[in-house]
Amino acid sequence: MTSNYRPNESKREEFRRYLEKGGVVDAITRALVALYEExxxxxxxxxxxxxxxxxxxxxxxxxxSLKNELMIMREKTDELLRENEILKDKLQKYENGQ
Structure with a gap:
């Protein structure tokens, strides 16, 4: 079991150094401190x-809010499509009657 533990520890340490070098650790620390001080x-x-x-x-x-607006707009679109079909049918009947 010890042999499996060492490589994982080495990978973790390598990853930690990578995060530190890239400034990730400092950025996260600053964000958490700011949150703490709120x-x-x-x-x-x-x-x-x-x-x-x-x-x-x-x-x-x-x-x-955008999801709600999208839902409302989809309902309105469906309503307008139904109305459009009704008006097309009425127009067709009117044109056929003349």
């Missing part, structure tokens, strides 16, 4: 860390 803790800690680290993109509330 007077009013945010509801979504992950979102706070993402934004602190400069991640762009919509936050979860924005995504939820």
């Amino acid at each position: 007077a009013e803790k945010p509801n979504n800690a992950t979102e706070f860390v993402r934004r602190f680290m400069g991640a762009s993109g919509p936050d979860s509330a924005e995504v939820e």
Whole structure:
């Protein structure tokens, strides 16, 4: 068992050095310290860390709002398609009647 443990430990150490060299450890530490120092803790800690680290993109509330808007627009589209079919049928009947 010891022989399996050493290579994993070596890989972990190599990965740790890689993260330190790339500044990842410092960036995460700064984000966590900023979160710790927040007077009013945010509801979504992950979102706070993402934004602190400069991640762009919509936050979860924005995504939820967009999902709701999409659902409403799909319903409206379906409604308009049904109305369009009804009007086509009426037009067809009118044109055939003349």
